[in-house]
Amino acid sequence: MxxxxxxxxxxxxxxxxxxxxxxxxxxxxxxxxxxxxxxxxxxxxxxxxxxxxxxxxxxxxxxxxxxxxxxxxxxxxxxxxxxxxxxxxxxxxxLEEPDFKSLVETRILLELKTARLAALRRTDDDLLKMKEALDAYTEKVLNGEDAVQEDLLFHLAIAKASGNSTMNTFMLIITPEIITNFEKYHVCDKGLAQSGIIEHQSIFDAIKDQKPQLAKQKMKEHFSVLYQYCYNI
Amino acid sequence: MxxxxxxxxxxxxxxxxxxxxxxxxxxxxxxxxxxxxxxxxxxxxxxxxxxxxxxxxxxxxxxxxxxxxxxxxxxxxxxxxxxxxxxxxxxxxxLEEPDFKSLVETRILLELKTARLAALRRTDDDLLKMKEALDAYTEKVLNGEDAVQEDLLFHLAIAKASGNSTMNTFMLIITPEIITNFEKYHVCDKGLAQSGIIEHQSIFDAIKDQKPQLAKQKMKEHFSVLYQYCYNI
DNA sequence: ATACAAAATCTGGTTAACCAATTACAGCTA
DNA sequence: TAGCTGTAATTGGTTAACCAGATTTTGTAT
Missing domain, CATH: 1.10.10.10 (Winged helix-like DNA-binding domain superfamily/Winged helix DNA-binding domain)
Incomplete structure (x- = not known):
């Protein structure tokens, strides 16, 4: 090895x-x-x-x-x-290997933007896909199961709805590394999932109602814990 | 073929x-x-x-x-x-091939952030590298030569100074495609280079003086023409 | 029956021979 | 001499044989 x-x-x-x-x-x-x-x-x-x-x-x-x-x-x-x-x-x-802090920082940057763009551009089909991802996430959490995957799939659905293929690609690139590091540093073992349901729902609603600024704001709140964690590493 | x-x-x-x-x-x-x-x-x-x-x-x-x-x-x-x-x-x-609009949109997002981060984190060595790139760009423009390459190298120097390896990598990925599309759509054949000198200098000064908000603002102004162009494609 | 050793097999990676398309050029024709 | 043509060399890509290490199976001795 x-x-x-x-x-x-x-x-x-x-x-x-x-x-x-x-x-x-x-x-x-x-x-x-x-x-x-x-x-x-x-x-x-x-x-x-x-x-x-x-x-x-x-x-x-x-x-x-x-x-x-x-x-x-x-x-x-x-x-x-x-x-x-x-x-x-x-x-x-x-070029050096990306560190976790760099990954999180980039993820937040991308997601605040994709949330805003998704609110502006989402199609009805995008909305449907996001709703499916959201429901899958909610169900898993309510059953007390691990829902890291469903969490990220919801975020990827937003990236897709943003209509920006470059940002979508970049999100796909960093997602697996984010997952790996989440598990490595046990980021999600902190009962965040419950509050996550409400936050995800808020983001979804803002995008559905085509309120870009609100979507960005809700995404920011969703990441506030991550921010905190990132700075304390 | x-x-x-x-x-x-x-x-x-x-x-x-x-x-x-x-x-x-x-x-x-x-x-x-x-x-x-x-x-x-x-x-x-x-x-x-x-x-x-x-x-x-x-x-x-x-x-x-x-x-x-x-x-x-x-x-x-x-x-x-x-x-x-x-x-x-x-x-x-x-995944679809990235369109030009998506590329420009992503570039602007990344560069506003890297400019801000560079102002916060740049080392003296970063500053030196940026100064070199800036001087090379200025000299070319003053000689009336094409300076697209030097332009982008200055921006890459900023990305490097941001201390975020992920954003640095992403900038490297999109830069060649940006160049290709610039030439394809003749974006830079518009006498922007002259005003570019002042704008680059302003960005550099803001990063040197460690004023993140100003750096971001100056970068935004630098991209205002691109914004315009992007929306009119 | 169990523990351990040895050999046969299976793995992704590497190498070298091969392929089809392209290119360069020599030689022929007009 | 200019233009064409056919042939030979060159190209990146593909394929199949090979490699070293890991794994599984087998056999043997306790």
Whole structure:
């Protein structure tokens, strides 16, 4: 198990090394947007690593929109100049694992906004989905069961109703990590679920009645405990 | 070229099919958190697809924190129950490509916050990095050159100074798409760069002087044109 | 029957050979 | 010489064989 972690960080280190070598190469050759990178085989030979490693590194840079691979043709520099390329690669290399405080802070930011937007834009279908999630949550809590999942599904339903696909995606990305940390730090073992029913209902009503400011306010109150907890960690 | 696009969407469809089949399987077998999925080979045989396809689908679900692969052991359901699993997979399947409006909306949300946080938390080193980015931007603009890259690097420097790694990551994710769309819709071909210098300087000063509310306000003014543009698309 | 050891099997990950499409270029034609 | 064509090399992607470690099964001795 310990070995597994070791090899994993080792793999990450190799990837970071390759990424910085790709950056150096782009700088050395003064590659502009649209220019072609050397082939994966050449890079793997030049860097003395396997082609798989090169591919993974390229895919990561592709995820961040810096490169673009085209089958049977080559890998190309995206529509970003050398300056932005250098800056962004440096940022990517220094990216650290998100801490819990950072996750909660971001979640609150996103959810205050999605609640407001949902009140403005929710369709009737959105409302139905939110109602279903709300009922499922309420039932679980009243039965004294654990309802962390239903809790978050209600929040995801709001994100969906916000009509903002980017925020929806970001909520999906942070949700599992939030759940993990909740369980790790036992955030929800504090009888918050009961009061949660009323708070969720208030948020739902505000969105249903299309009152954006109220929805945001109710969401803020819902998170007040989390705020507290976050600052005391 | 058209074929390329076709095969790409086709690949995505296959992946979505596999993901939903994995969901069905988790439901059918009532797999709980920590339970093991069938091996990749069995899944590829059962679903009548290649193992590569199965691996890609699993990796996607791993990215969203729903599964966890352990070498030489198996793929396991993460610490998320069936309910959340079902809801999140449904959301992931329905995720659409982010539209420009959604991107801009999210960017503004993030940047108002990172500006405020940067004013509260920036270190002297952060300040130095921001100053460098600011000077690079100013010089380019004064020389009449295109400075979109330097513009965004300044904003990324702020995100970094915010001390929130999640928001920093999200900024990195949306920045290239913002750039692409800026060029696509010619957002910046409007002589905004000149006024941008003053606005950037104001933001920098507010962060330097550790005035969070002012930093947020100045950032808001900086984005007012973008707001306008976003609503008129 | 039980405890333990050894071997066979099964796992995700890795590697290298293979593929189809693209590209570059040599050579032919007009 | 200009333009075309066919062939060979190059490309990222795919596939199947392979690897090392974990797991299960099997066999043996107590």
């Amino acid at each position: 310990k070995l597994d972690i070791l090899t994993k960080t080792e793999t990450l280190d190799i990837q970071k090394t390759i990424i910085s070598k790709i950056r150096d190469l782009i700088n050395a050759k003064n590659l502009e947007p649209g220019d072609k990178l050397p082939s994966e085989r050449m890079l793997s030979e030049k860097f003395e690593v396997t082609r798989s490693n090169v591919r993974e590194a390229i895919q990561k840079l592709e995820f961040y929109g810096l490169l673009k691979s085209i089958p049977q043709s080559g890998t190309f520099v995206a529509n970003i100049g050398v300056t932005a390329m250098n800056g962004m690669i440096e940022d990517i290399l220094r | 058209k074929l390329d696009i076709l095969t790409k969407t086709e690949t995505l469809d296959i992946q979505k099919t596999i993901i939903s089949k994995i969901r069905d399987l988790i439901n059918a077998k009532n797999l709980e958190p920590g339970d093991k999925l069938p091996s990749e080979r069995m899944l590829s045989e059962k679903f009548e697809v290649t193992r590569s396809n199965v691996r890609e689908a699993i990796q996607k679900l791993e990215f969203y924190g729903l599964l966890k692969s352990i070498p030489q052991s198996g793929t396991f359901v993460a610490n998320i129950g069936v309910t959340a699993m079902n809801g999140m997979i449904e959301d992931i399947l329905r």
